[in-house]
Amino acid sequence: MxxxxxxxxxxxxxxxxxxxxxxxxxxxxxxxxxxxxxxxxxxxxxxxxxxxxxxxxxxxxxxxxxxxxxxxxxxxxxxxxxxxxxxxxxxxxxxxxxxxxxxxxxxxxxxxxxxxxxxxxxxxxxxxxxxxxxxxxxxxxxxxxxxxxxxxxxxxxxxxxxxxxxLRPSASETSRLAPKTVPEEPPKTKKRTGPKGPNPLSVKKKKPKESTPAKKHVDNTARVGEKRKHEESEGASAPVDLKMEAEASGHKRKRRRKGKSSEVTEAKT
Structure with a gap:
């Protein structure tokens, strides 16, 4: 064969x-x-x-x-x-x-x-x-x-x-097996699509803001008024003093003119 x-x-x-x-x-x-x-x-x-x-x-x-x-x-x-x-x-x-x-x-x-x-x-x-x-x-x-x-x-x-x-179970095996209750699965939620946020483990924690003391409100109007009064008092007292000094010295102080002084400086140069 x-x-x-x-x-x-x-x-x-x-x-x-x-x-x-x-x-x-x-x-x-x-x-x-x-x-x-x-x-x-x-x-x-x-x-x-x-x-x-x-x-x-x-x-x-x-x-x-x-x-x-x-x-x-x-x-x-x-x-x-x-x-x-x-x-x-x-x-x-x-x-x-x-x-x-x-x-x-x-x-x-x-x-x-x-x-x-x-x-x-x-x-x-x-x-x-x-x-x-x-x-x-x-x-x-x-x-x-x-x-x-x-x-x-x-x-x-x-x-x-x-x-x-x-391949199928016999009648005695099926009688032994008790019917098992299958737990109902919760409805599946759809996954969100779109850009994802950063990894929370890689992001630094924000520092808490320090409480700053409130600034005191200063009334500037009073200071400005005082300054003006001080300047006016100085300006008023200055010419009186100058006049007294001129009379004591016996001659008057001449004023320089701005136009002449500029011509003299140009001629010198």
Missing amino acids: RQKRAKAYRKLMSLYSMSFGFRQPYQVLVDSEMCKAAINQKLDFAKQLSVVLQGDVKPMITQCCIHELYLQGKEHQPATDLAKTFERRKCNHREPIPGDDCLLDVVVVNETNKHRYVVATQSTALRSKLRETPAVPVVHINRSVTILEPPSEATLKSKELMEDEA
Whole structure:
């Protein structure tokens, strides 16, 4: 078997084992047509099954399927001998029925593969019916190659449902959890947009203003009046004194004229 196909089969069987509980050795139900195909292709059927399913296998056959081989005569005696090496599976049918109906009755129980069987069959009608049931691996032979069919849509849907249920809490867990009251959040206020003020930590504190003493109102009018009186008294006493001095000296003091003094100074220069 090629490495790519073996990897795909290993991945597929891990899906069945992880999601649906398949365990080794895998129980493989074989029909009469599959025994004939294995003899015609000269295959080591048990070995091929273990290679395809990537594990130990337990081939099984029902009483109805082996009865079909008995009815076909000595021509298919090698297929009958191969079927005798498989484990017998009781189908609880008092009278033999067709192999397809027998396998469908054994595998599908309440629309599920309760006993986790792998079905090896060459019947296309049986394979189409088994695809409607989830978690039924189907094996067939195509030109001397044993093939494991990919999972059906029913299998993939049931896998998704199981995963969803696993994530949800069970009824006992939900009963234990008391409903918690969520506190109402206050309405969110819109942030102010615009220029921001300075950082209050970087601003210096203002110093308190010192209380200045009130200035005394000084009445300047009294001082101005006193000054004027003083000047007038000085001005009045000065000419009297000058006159007395002039009379005592015996000559009068001449006045200089401003015009003549300026002419004299110009002539000198």
